[in-house]
Amino acid sequence: MGFELSVVAVIFFISALVVGSYSYSMLNTSNEIVSDASEEHYQMQNSKLKTNLEVESAVAGNYSGTYNLTVTLSNTGSETIRFDELNVLVDGDLESYVYSDVAAIWTPAETRNMTITDLSGTGVHRVKIVTRNGVSAYSSYIV
Template identity: 90%
Template sequence: MGFEISVVAVMFFITALVVGSFSYSMLNTSNDIVNDASEEQYQMQNSKLKTNIEVESAVPGNYSGTYNLTVTLSNTGSETVLFDELNVLVDGNLESYVYSDVAATWTPAETRNMTVTDLSGTGSHRVKVVTRNGVSAYSSYVV
């Protein structure tokens, strides 16, 4: 009977070692994932703090049922922005835009123009430009 108790004790010990090693590796992996996510969150917050844009002007073209809107923007922050990844909303509707600059990178202290085509409606309108990291600028214009 003493031998059987010894065998059972050794089996419990081996099982505890296996479970412990699996638990350690899982905890270590999840800790690495949390650390990576925290670092990424810090980088996103830092980028957002350094990003700032301003709408200098929003000028509608001649109205003939539809019109084109030319928006002049300044990068007043210290972060380089990708100009082709901006979102433009006119009166709350997401609109596509074109720009004439060759480079898609928009460096600090640089002014760029974009054109939103085929807009309709008269009266007062609002344009909002949003960067990839959520920083936005607004302006109003009248057609």
């Protein structure tokens, strides 16, 4: 009877060690994931706080069924923006755009032009420019 009790105690002890080491490794991995996510969240917030852009003008070209819209933007923040990663919405619809500058890097205090082609409709319209980190600028124009 004493030997059986000793074997059971050893089995419980080994089981407790295995479960404990597995639990520790899982908790450690979870803690690293949360720590990495917190760091990434901080970097995204910091980037968003430093990003600012301004629509200086939005001018529609001659209307003949469709028109081209030329938007002049200024990077008024302290963060460098990728000009080719902007999203342009005209009246809530995502539109493609072209830009004449060779470099896609848009440094602070720099002004750029973009052209949105083949737009339609007359009256008052609204254009929204959104950076990859969610900062946006709005403007209205009349066709």
